[in-house]
Structures are given as C-alpha cells and as structure tokens.
Amino acid sequence: MILAPGDAGAQGYSADVSVNAGNFELRRTTRDSLPESLVAGEGERRELEDGTVVTCIPEEFCRWFPSGEVETVSLVTEDLRAAFWPGIEGLAAQVHLRARYGSDDFWPRSDQELEALYAFVSYEDTDYRVRAGRQQRTNGLGYYNFDGASFLWRGFDRVRIDLYGGWSLARNLNAPRTGSLLEDADEFAPDDRGLILGIDVQGRIGSRATGAFTYQREIRSDRLGLYTERVAGDVGIRVSRLSIELAADYDVAYEEFNEASVRVSAPVVPGVEAMVQLRRYTPHFELWTIWGAFSPVGFDETRGWLAWSLMGGDVRLEAGGAYRAYEDTDAGAQFVGLEDDGWRAFGRARWNREGWFVDGSYRAEEGSGAARYGGDLSVGRGFGPGRYVALRGTSSQNFSEFRLGEQVTAGGGIDAAWRVRDFALTGGWALYRLSYNDQPRVSDWNQHRGRVGISYHFGTEPDTPDRIGERP
Amino acid sequence: MRQRLALAISALAIGLAAAVYSLAQDDGFPHERHAGLFPTCVGCHAGVESGDSARMVSITPQECASCHDGVELEAVEWDGPTPEPSNLQFSHPEHISEIAREGGEQLECRDCHGIPGTETRMAVGRPMPGACLDCHAPQAEEHYAYDQVRCVTCHVPLTTALALPVSDVAEFPQPANHAADDFLLIHGADAVADASACAVCHARESCERCHLDAATEPAIAGLAADARIAELVAGRPGEWPEPPSHAREDWAVNHEGEARRDVTVCATCHTRESCATCHGEGQPPVAARLASAQPGGPRGVVITAAAMMPVGHTVTFFDRHGTAAAIGVPQCSACHAERECIACHDGVRKPSFHAIDFVVRHGAEAFAERTECAACHSEEAFCRDCHTTLGFAAGGRTGAAFHDAQPDWLLAHGQAARQGLESCVACHSEATCLRCHSAKSGFRVSPHGPDFDPEHVADKSTQSCGICHLTLPEAARD
Numbered sequence: 001m002i003l004a005p006g007d008a009g010a011q012g013y014s015a016d017v018s019v020n021a022g023n024f025e026l027r028r029t030t031r032d033s034l035p036e037s038l039v040a041g042e043g044e045r046r047e048l049e050d051g052t053v054v055t056c057i058p059e060e061f062c063r064w065f066p067s068g069e070v071e072t073v074s075l076v077t078e079d080l081r082a083a084f085w086p087g088i089e090g091l092a093a094q095v096h097l098r099a100r101y102g103s104d105d106f107w108p109r110s111d112q113e114l115e116a117l118y119a120f121v122s123y124e125d126t127d128y129r130v131r132a133g134r135q136q137r138t139n140g141l142g143y144y145n146f147d148g149a150s151f152l153w154r155g156f157d158r159v160r161i162d163l164y165g166g167w168s169l170a171r172n173l174n175a176p177r178t179g180s181l182l183e184d185a186d187e188f189a190p191d192d193r194g195l196i197l198g199i200d201v202q203g204r205i206g207s208r209a210t211g212a213f214t215y216q217r218e219i220r221s222d223r224l225g226l227y228t229e230r231v232a233g234d235v236g237i238r239v240s241r242l243s244i245e246l247a248a249d250y251d252v253a254y255e256e257f258n259e260a261s262v263r264v265s266a267p268v269v270p271g272v273e274a275m276v277q278l279r280r281y282t283p284h285f286e287l288w289t290i291w292g293a294f295s296p297v298g299f300d301e302t303r304g305w306l307a308w309s310l311m312g313g314d315v316r317l318e319a320g321g322a323y324r325a326y327e328d329t330d331a332g333a334q335f336v337g338l339e340d341d342g343w344r345a346f347g348r349a350r351w352n353r354e355g356w357f358v359d360g361s362y363r364a365e366e367g368s369g370a371a372r373y374g375g376d377l378s379v380g381r382g383f384g385p386g387r388y389v390a391l392r393g394t395s396s397q398n399f400s401e402f403r404l405g406e407q408v409t410a411g412g413g414i415d416a417a418w419r420v421r422d423f424a425l426t427g428g429w430a431l432y433r434l435s436y437n438d439q440p441r442v443s444d445w446n447q448h449r450g451r452v453g454i455s456y457h458f459g460t461e462p463d464t465p466d467r468i469g470e471r472p
Numbered sequence: 473m474r475q476r477l478a479l480a481i482s483a484l485a486i487g488l489a490a491a492v493y494s495l496a497q498d499d500g501f502p503h504e505r506h507a508g509l510f511p512t513c514v515g516c517h518a519g520v521e522s523g524d525s526a527r528m529v530s531i532t533p534q535e536c537a538s539c540h541d542g543v544e545l546e547a548v549e550w551d552g553p554t555p556e557p558s559n560l561q562f563s564h565p566e567h568i569s570e571i572a573r574e575g576g577e578q579l580e581c582r583d584c585h586g587i588p589g590t591e592t593r594m595a596v597g598r599p600m601p602g603a604c605l606d607c608h609a610p611q612a613e614e615h616y617a618y619d620q621v622r623c624v625t626c627h628v629p630l631t632t633a634l635a636l637p638v639s640d641v642a643e644f645p646q647p648a649n650h651a652a653d654d655f656l657l658i659h660g661a662d663a664v665a666d667a668s669a670c671a672v673c674h675a676r677e678s679c680e681r682c683h684l685d686a687a688t689e690p691a692i693a694g695l696a697a698d699a700r701i702a703e704l705v706a707g708r709p710g711e712w713p714e715p716p717s718h719a720r721e722d723w724a725v726n727h728e729g730e731a732r733r734d735v736t737v738c739a740t741c742h743t744r745e746s747c748a749t750c751h752g753e754g755q756p757p758v759a760a761r762l763a764s765a766q767p768g769g770p771r772g773v774v775i776t777a778a779a780m781m782p783v784g785h786t787v788t789f790f791d792r793h794g795t796a797a798a799i800g801v802p803q804c805s806a807c808h809a810e811r812e813c814i815a816c817h818d819g820v821r822k823p824s825f826h827a828i829d830f831v832v833r834h835g836a837e838a839f840a841e842r843t844e845c846a847a848c849h850s851e852e853a854f855c856r857d858c859h860t861t862l863g864f865a866a867g868g869r870t871g872a873a874f875h876d877a878q879p880d881w882l883l884a885h886g887q888a889a890r891q892g893l894e895s896c897v898a899c900h901s902e903a904t905c906l907r908c909h910s911a912k913s914g915f916r917v918s919p920h921g922p923d924f925d926p927e928h929v930a931d932k933s934t935q936s937c938g939i940c941h942l943t944l945p946e947a948a949r950d
Contacts, residue, residue: 371836
C-alpha cells in the first residue's frame, strides 16, 4: 500500500498517501417485548408502568425499543492517490486506491479490503484528451463512475465536449450492479451489468454566461431496458451586479425534474450580499428498483440568505431561511396529520483576526420526517495553511416525526490539523452527552468519538532540468 | 473661408517639410556656394580614399581664412565639423573597392551625397538612409522595415557605440513591425533567428524587464549589458500580453499538457508563484522547473484565482462542490490547493465534509434533502446497511420499529413514503413493501400514484414491472 519515493528512472510521479482512523462508541437499538396479556390497557398503543409507550399486536405481544449496551467500533481507511508520467509526452496515469478495515463489520463495506475509486490512463494533446480505465464523472447529475473510456474535445473556441462510455458501476459504490454489495442489500438487485453512455458539453455563451449540458444513459448490457436516462443543464448569467443561475436535472424515464432551481444573488450594498433561490426537488430512483413506481412527490422550496461583512471583514454575519411545501401525495389518511411542509432558519456570526477565530451558529429546522434545533460554537487559532487548533461545543435537540421521544445532544471537543512540509496530521476528539426524553427505558449516556489521520505527499520528476530562469 | 484655411494649412505643412529637409541636409558647410572653387571632393575630404577618419575633413580653418580674411571676403568662424556620436559603420575605401571588385559602375560622391532634386555638382549633404537602401535593400519600403533591412549592415551593436548618449538611445526610432499588436508575442522567433539585429538598439536589460528566464534564454544571455538601457528601463514594469492559447475556454484546467510539453514557453512570463495561485503548495512537478520571483526583479504575470475560474464553475457549482470534493474528484486538485479549502474550512467550518457529530444530527438533513445524500451514498448498501446494524431497520409487516410514535402508521405511511421515499429506502428493502404492494400477492395495494404512466416507464425498462406483476411487459400494460 505504501509507495516509497525512489528512483523511477525516466518516469515522474506524484503521490499522496493518507491513513485515517476513527473510533467511537455507539448503542444499537434493540427490541424488547411482553406478552400482550401482561400489558394493561387496550388498543395498539399502550403504556407500561414506567411510562414507556409500547405497540401491541392483539393476542400476541407488546414491543418497545430500548438501547443496547455501549459498544466501541473503529474504522481505518487507507488511501493512495497517485499520478504517473511514464516519460512519453502527454501520457499519464492516475489512481486512487482505498482500503478499509473496520471492527466487527459495523461500518458499511469495511469488510471490503481494497477498491479503486479511479484508475485510468490518459493521453493529452492540445485539442483533446483520451482516458481509459475506471473514471469518475461529476456533473449536473451528481457523481457516477464507470469502467471505460472518455474523449474530451477542446478544439472548439468556446465549447468543450466530453464523450464517455463503458461498463457502468452502481452509483456511489465503485462496483458493478451485479456484485455482492447490491445482492446482499436488495432482493431484486440487477442481474445484468449495465453500460453507460454520456456526453458533457460545457461552453461560454457570450461574455456574460456559461452553460453546461449533460445527457447520460445507462442500459442493460442485454439491451432489455434502461437503468437510467437523465439530462442535466445549468446556465449562469451575470447581468450587471446580479448573478443568475438556472439549473435542472431531468429524469427522462419518469418524466420528472429531479432538481430545478433558479437562483439570484447580488451584492446589495458594499459588504452585504443577498441570495434568493427557488428550487424544486424530487428524488431520483433507478429503473431497476421499484421505488420510482411508488410515485414519490417533490417539494418546492424558497430559500433566502443574507451576509454582512463588517470591520474590514473581521466580522461576518449571516442569516437565512427556507420554506418547502410538498406536492399532494394522493396517499394516506388525511386525519393522521403528517407534516406536508417544512422550514428552516439559521443565523451565524463569525469573528476572525490574526489567526484567531470565534464562530457561533444556530439552526432551527422542522419538516416532514424530522426536526432539529441546535447551535454550535467554535473557538480556535489558525497558524497558517494546514495548521489550526479549535475547541468546539454543540447542543441540539433532534426529533423524528415517526419515532417516539426526542434526543438531546450536548458536548464538545477539540480538533486540530498540523502540516509540516509534506506531512499533515489531523485529529479530533469529542465527548457528547446523549439524553432521551419520553423514553424511560432508554438511558442517557456519554459518547466518545475520536479520529486521527496522517497524510504524506511525495513526488519526483527525475528528468527535470535545472530551474528555468534561475539566475546563475 | 474653408478653402483659404486649407491653403494656409497646406502652405504651413510644405514649409515645415522643407525646413526639416534642409536641416537634414545641413552639415554646416555651404558646399554649393563653393562649387566653382573646389574641383574635387577629395581636396577637402582626403580621408575618403584612405579611410582615415581623422582626415575625412582635411581642409583646415586656416585654409578657409586664406580667402575669408575679412578683407576680400567676409571672415568666417569655422572650426571644422564637430564629430557626432553615431552607431553607424561605413567605410568609403571598402565600398569603393567592393564595387570595383564586383565590376560595378564606379560610384561618384554625388551618388550618395547628392541632394535629391538637384543637379549641381556641389549640391551635397550627408547621405540619407535611402541611399544605402538603394543598394543594400532595394526591396525595402522604408528605412525601418525590420523584416526587409538588415540593421547590422550599417549599424554597430549598441553596446559598442559607446559614444551615444542615453538621450540619443532613448530617441531611437521604432521599426514599423514593433508597433504591431502582437509584436511582443511573436518577436521571440526573430530574436532567436538573428539577435544581432536586436542588439543594434537593445541590450540585455531590454529583455530582462519582461523575460523572467532572461538568464537562461540563449538569445538574451548572448546580449551584452548596457548601462544606458539599464537607466532607460529602470522602474518600467514588464509587459506580458496574453497569448492566444490562454483565451481557450478550458485553459485554466487544461494547460498542464502544454506546460509539460515545453515549460520554457511558460518561463518567459511566469514564475513558480504564478502556479501557486491555484496549485498552492501542491504544485505539479513541472511548476518546480520555473524560477521563483527574484527580489527586485520582474514579478511576472500575477494571476488571481478568479481570473482562472473555468467554465462550469457557476454559483450553482459552489452549492454542490462539496460533493465533488468529498469523493476526491481528481480534477479539483489540478487547480485547487488545500489551502484554498482551508480558507473556508479552516477549522471553523470543520475540516471534513461532515461534522464529527454528524451521525447524531443527520436525520433532519436527510429528510429535508438539503443536499442529495444519494449523490455520495448508496441508499441500499450504505444507509440501509448501517441502519440495519443499529437496529432501526427492523423491517417486516409488523416490525415498524422506527415508527412507534405513530399508532396509525399503516394509514399514514403512504403520504410519508411519497414525501420522503429516499428515507424509507434507507431502512426498507423492496421486499418489505411488496408484502402489501405487489400485484401477485399480499394485499395487492397499488403503489402507483395518479400520474404514473406505466407505458412510458415500460418503454424504458420492464425490469421493475416484472418484480410485482410477474408477467411480460406487453401483458402488464394490458
């Protein structure tokens, strides 16, 4: 896993190796029950003597969900990012390998020893670039990767076109859809590895606008159907002091905009910036799942944000909020009264001078499914790039609309980063007090969390001649 | 009135031209008035034949005084010509012998010194450059046609014309091609091909004003230093026009190929500090081949990060850049150094994508879809895996562990599911829902909303149709 800098002959290379380890405590949710006949009362919802709310199945049992014992789990990830230049003009190779080791298989995928996030060979010329291998693709559709080839043409004056295609990989998994990762997680995982084809076009429109367009299609390799067919586009226009951003991605299969937004931002007066955004969001599901057929609805959201810099930028104040309203679901009983809208508001104040900083924020959020109110406070000192020490505190209340009780979190910790030449060390430790209301059989407890990481950069270019322009 | 004004202006212009012309011809001695007195030129200019510059004007003031004695003729005060500093190189004997060797027609003095438009033998003056060009560059359209005339034919390098004062150097005329808009961009090829031509007017300091790589660029290093040029360029900032390649849309993110191909081209205008604007401390190796800015030396092109922002980095991108950065997209590090991230994520906003206590607070953010969790996390293999391990995803028709606060959950879950289906998927597998929502078994409750278009979806894929309907797509549509 570790690459030591050595003589690479005529080759050049640059690499970063990092190791990050996390360790924290948790308590799993367990299930307990009593025979229904032993619980007083009637109906589905009853209370035990200590106030614990239980759900009863007639003539069977009443159940509730206490917490389990405190467990300590850890995860270690090792990353190698490297680029190689074999000495042939324009030819290069890049790779990002990751290995994970976790305790008791708690962490998702921690039993997977090694994966390649990307590993490709590329050839660059003035007007084009060709890549082959495992590649990542980040565009208006989000993040995809695939095993295949891409061709970027940049010979046109104001437009660049990127064509790509190959074997598709499950979104965010760096693994084929037919692999064990999905098979283990879903009874109806795809039985056929897909192919991906796409095109990214980016360009400038006049002198004040930029635009990007993406079309991407993932098909079953047996041609029996699609996995996804999506389009995305965004346009940014600058009109005087206004920045206007239009962005959308569209699911061709379900004929639905997954995301569409209009955003306008501008400096209002010197030191004050403002932004307003209208956004529509509907979740995207691939066609191999049944979820799209469940007709998920979207929401329309209005966002606003205001920032004020004063005292020469030493102080910055921010405030903002958003309100969202869901479409009619045509489902469920109206008398149940679930939330069908949501809002959030936040405020933040930050002071920063000569490396010292104090940062405080408060956020309130309510909506369908969950709510949270809480604030954070940080005090720290920076010592230049890659070096800081910060003390942090936090307190919040977390609610779930569908789950009994609320969780209150309060605590704090310290984290720091320190870089010395090519070495960087990061670390943090925190202690939180987790308390629960309305859940008598869930006891309060203290949670420790810690992490440490180290990274090292190295690289050589043995064929580098003397520095150009250096005076003798 | 207008005609009279035009006439006056024309007369003034002609007068000025004539005055300039006459000044150009005036060498201080009225040759024409002495036409009858001197039968030959070499009588007074004996050095012409021998090449003896000391005797180029061989007549003495005493010989003038023999006539201009104040009695017969008015006395004159003439001490002979004052030598003027020049960077010209010319040899009368060599010209004479060269022409004789080539069998050309013998030159008369008037061939070069005659005042154009005159016929008188002694109507002479200093030769104009055109006289030289007539033979040496007959194709040249003008004296300063840089590409048609070899300067060094008549001029010595500046650094050897030591007598020229700095004021004269400052007033050197500019060749026509130097005025071209792109001259700074293209002059290098000419300089490399024939640096001696540049050396007629320039010294090393001329180039060092802009060229950061002057010390190692042979065409520049070969030029001698000159204190006069150093005085003239002192304090003048360098000029670094933008090459056409830099106007390319993707130049900001795709210039490494060119840099690696020939970084000497970059080295003319850029120091390592140029690269550091975007690459920071994690500069690519090729950047190390550039020199650092020298104290007191030219700073080179100063790049601001905003000027290099590539297409596609719209404000919308700023919203989603965290996702791209969190997955380690290789292109980020091509332009951005970690210190740029630290400018915002400086420990105030946490160094990692998620705060250290994100696990306990992520529920509200996930439900609100402030960002798309699925952009980075697989709902099936990541979210559900963890939730199952923690015990939240109990599953099953009666095992709604997470929903113990909602006694009428079965009645409510349809609305909740359609509003936040991604959150459902984070705990429930498809089989959980199909116990009721399958066309082949269970309660056979249709999950489709009123706007669901089965034919359109089936046109795209029938895989998911078959899960519930267990029939061929065509039949399913029936």
